[in-house]
Amino acid sequence: MGLNGLQARTFGIWTLLSSVIRCLCAIDIHNKTLYHITLWTFFLALGHFLSELFVYGTAAPTVGVLAPLMVASLSILGMLVGLRYLEAEPGSMQKKRN
Numbered sequence: 001m002g003l004n005g006l007q008a009r010t011f012g013i014w015t016l017l018s019s020v021i022r023c024l025c026a027i028d029i030h031n032k033t034l035y036h037i038t039l040w041t042f043f044l045a046l047g048h049f050l051s052e053l054f055v056y057g058t059a060a061p062t063v064g065v066l067a068p069l070m071v072a073s074l075s076i077l078g079m080l081v082g083l084r085y086l087e088a089e090p091g092s093m094q095k096k097r098n
Contacts, residue, residue: 018045035086039079046072 018041025038052059
């Protein structure tokens with residue numbers, strides 16, 4: 001099954017959008033809304049690659065598919081651990097900004 005130009009560009013734009021969101025979160029790590037949105041980008045990426053691998057069968061278990069699966073999985077775990085610290089942190093960071 002081949003990839004047409006529209007599909008390739010759509011996937012490219014999705015990747016660009018995800019990277020912008022993730023960079024913004026890295027800059028403003030204490031923004032809880034942005035943190036949650038960033039976490040969702042990793043869940044969506046994980047779901048996408050898992051569905052292509054196991055549901056649709058359009059991807060083979062190669063390095064090109066396994067690498068994003070590992071990155072998404074480890075990022076989700078790391079962000080969930082970080083979320084505990086973010087939620088436990090007092091509102092002092094928000095007060096300093098205002």
